């Protein structure tokens with residue numbers, strides 16, 4: 001405390017910067033476009049696991065300015081398809097030891113995650129998810145109103161609401177984390193190992209010769225490289241267009257908001273698919289709330305009243321006692337939606353141009369596993385088994401990985 | 412708030428409409444292969460700018476085409492679909 005005041009008065013920085021600034025070199029072994037959790041994690045694991053440190057991360061704005069700094073930080077692995085569950089479960093496991101690994105306090109709180117079912121068909125889907133989850137060794141089960149009441153007494157469990165609560169899918173390892181800290185931790189770890197992080201560096205073009213990547217053009221100069229990773233989420237198609245690769249992606253805004261601070265009362269994360277709303281309580285006491293993506297494609301980050309009205313109405317159906325609580329802030333982020341609600345990772349028809357995109361409304365939880373496995377793909381030039389189901393060619397092959405049942409409410 | 416002009420009913424709040432995605436041309440069934448069919452079903456331009464797209468007006472039950480800017484949300488034109496585009 002005294003130290004802080006002293007440094008505040010003498011105007012010196014008490015701590016060194018967490019990552020350095022560099023001149024843009026005219027050649028890098030690997031260029032990663034996008035300074036969100038995905039791009040930074042890929043850079044980190046390239047350096048840590050494969051000794052590939054001649055890497056540039058190019059970010060047009062500041063790191064974490066995309067979805068990675070705007071999400072509601074829910075981490076879980078209770079998906080619907082076996083491929084999805086296996087993949088997200090590896091990420092949850094990486095998150096469990098990540099604070100230690102990065103030597104950075106990430107405030108990961110595995111407080112339990114409840115998805116409510118309000119009708120028979122959702123009870124059926126929850127049962128299905130629970131079975132798939134358990135087969136993959138993921139802690140996930142169907143619970144009934146008596147147990148729901150013990151976990152979250154604030155819910156209206158009577159038969160009065162228009163959509164009464166019949167059951168819930170309970171996923172104890174589900175949790176929330178400090179998203180900015182994850183981004184900064186990966187950035188610092190990558191920087192320490194020699195990766196160059198270039199903020200305020202916008203990619204304006206990609207050079208392709210004979211279906212092979214040869215370079216990247218930016219607002220600060222041109223870079224020669226043989227490997228480019230597109231990790232730009234909501235902007236993914238704009239970057240892929242530069243390389244002549246088309247993607248099955250549309251960009252939708254996803255909005256979220258927080259309430260004023262309340263005494264801690266909500267110990268779990270509550271999600272309702274039918275009502276399109278989810279809520280958790282942050283360490284500061286604010287309720288962090290979100291819904292589904294905006295109903296039409298857009299690159300705009302504007303907040304809408306329609307979202308706030310819809311969300312409030314639905315939340316009050318679940319917890320009528322929140323009626324007098326005020327909303328503090330509201331914001332939006334851009335989400336790269338795919339037709340099957342699963343990501344797209346790996347090779348494209350242009351050699352050396354790789355994608356880690358299609359993260360929609362659910363990609364923050366996948367940062368560690370995608371970073372680790374995309375780094376492996378780059379280092380070995382082979383698709384790891386875990387990523388194979390998410391290849392771009394699955395659309396042409398008709399082998400979609402349908403996750404809508406577990407991912408349509410944005411978290 | 413986004414306002415859209417239904418060719419039947421005039422200007423209304425976007426909450427009355429359903430978005431139908433960007434307008435893509437359906438290939439003739441006799442000359443599709445796997446790639447062109449996947450292209451039609453899944454690949455999108457995802458334009459950051461003026462986009463031709465489908466909308467449905469729920470109260471009157473009609474589909475129409477709009478030209479909307481995907482960042483500013485300016486709608487320059489709405490009309491019933493016609494083969495000339």
Ligand SMILES: Cc1cc2nc3c(=O)[nH]c(=O)nc-3n(C[C@H](O)[C@H](O)[C@H](O)COP(=O)(O)OP(=O)(O)OC[C@H]3O[C@@H](n4cnc5c(N)ncnc54)[C@H](O)[C@@H]3O)c2cc1C
Pocket residue numbers: 033034035036037038039058059060061062063064065066067068069070071072073074075201202203204231232233234235239254255256290331332333334335356359360361362363364365366410411
């Ligand atoms: C409101 C909201 C709530 C969410 N809640 C959750 C949740 O609870 N759990 C969860 O798992 N996921 C959630 N998500 C989704 C999650 O935030 C994203 O999927 C994830 O952050 C994507 O990370 P990324 O690193 O791929 O992309 P981003 O973090 O979006 O980073 C992409 C970066 O690319 C940069 N870029 C774009 N164009 C260029 C260019 N031409 N040159 C250089 N750089 C460029 C952008 O500036 C941006 O920083 C939520 C998203 C939103 C918006």
Ligand SMILES: [Zn+2]
Pocket residue numbers: 417418419420421468470471472473
């Ligand atoms: Zn009408």
